[in-house]
Amino acid sequence: MHIPIFVSLIMVVMISGGISFADGSLISVETDSENYSEGDIILISGNISTIIGNTQVSLQLFQDENLIDVDQIEVGQDGNYVTRINAQGPLWKNPGVYTIKVVYGEANVAEKSFNYLPLSDVVETTSNFEVNAGDSGTFDIKYTIRGGTIEEIKIQPEIFGLILKIDSTTNGNLVIDLPRQFIDAEKQNGKDEVFIVIVDNVQSPYSEITTFSEFRTIIIDFEKGDSDIQIIGTYVIPEFGTIVMIILTIGIMSSVLLTKNRFQFKI
Numbered sequence: 651m652h653i654p655i656f657v658s659l660i661m662v663v664m665i666s667g668g669i670s671f672a673d674g675s676l677i678s679v680e681t682d683s684e685n686y687s688e689g690d691i692i693l694i695s696g697n698i699s700t701i702i703g704n705t706q707v708s709l710q711l712f713q714d715e716n717l718i719d720v721d722q723i724e725v726g727q728d729g730n731y732v733t734r735i736n737a738q739g740p741l742w743k744n745p746g747v748y749t750i751k752v753v754y755g756e757a758n759v760a761e762k763s764f765n766y767l768p769l770s771d772v773v774e775t776t777s778n779f780e781v782n783a784g785d786s787g788t789f790d791i792k793y794t795i796r797g798g799t800i801e802e803i804k805i806q807p808e809i810f811g812l813i814l815k816i817d818s819t820t821n822g823n824l825v826i827d828l829p830r831q832f833i834d835a836e837k838q839n840g841k842d843e844v845f846i847v848i849v850d851n852v853q854s855p856y857s858e859i860t861t862f863s864e865f866r867t868i869i870i871d872f873e874k875g876d877s878d879i880q881i882i883g884t885y886v887i888p889e890f891g892t893i894v895m896i897i898l899t900i901g902i903m904s905s906v907l908l909t910k911n912r913f914q915f916k917i
Contacts, residue, residue, distance in 0.1 A: 677698055680694070710750075745768060800814060806880070811833065823869055833885065847880070849880075850877065
């Protein structure tokens, strides 16, 4: 009496398992970015919800109908897998959408797409940008930007820094010379302090690649779609020198008056 019920339960489990395999629910796949350029390392990871013995993940990378790369990836005991692909070589010629296809077992499939640009299509500009310093005149900032263009650089006295507006067409970086005469970051003992760099309202790391008595050169990474970069130091040349001097004069006069009143009060 109980045997048919038991067999029926087994069949239900097998059918449920088959549906899970067919719809690809056993495997997932992700990349660490949506956009890559030639020479980038693509980090690919995912998870297997139900491990099948020693079965490996089969990976194929396509651009349209062209097979770009293949890989066999071991699955960890926790069900996670990870691999890296270098976006470089004779097959990485065309810009566009590339698709990763991962297969686990017979019918478990997942896909992930990303955008790719070869170096020949990445915009790179080296130039000088003229910055308006108000009553202090103008000064030039030398820069090289890869993956976008600079639309504006302006002084922001309130944060002792510069605000840059960029048009980023892909992931890229900005190499910029910061003239100490106009912007710098110093400790109280006069030694160099680190700048604070904010990209689209998120504090971001940067690298300082050269340091001279006249300027400091830093490199800032950004992602496609980023538009605002703030470089904050401890000093920036006043944007409106006259207003600053008026405020300073009023402050001094107020201090003198307060001091005089105190002396009079004591007398």
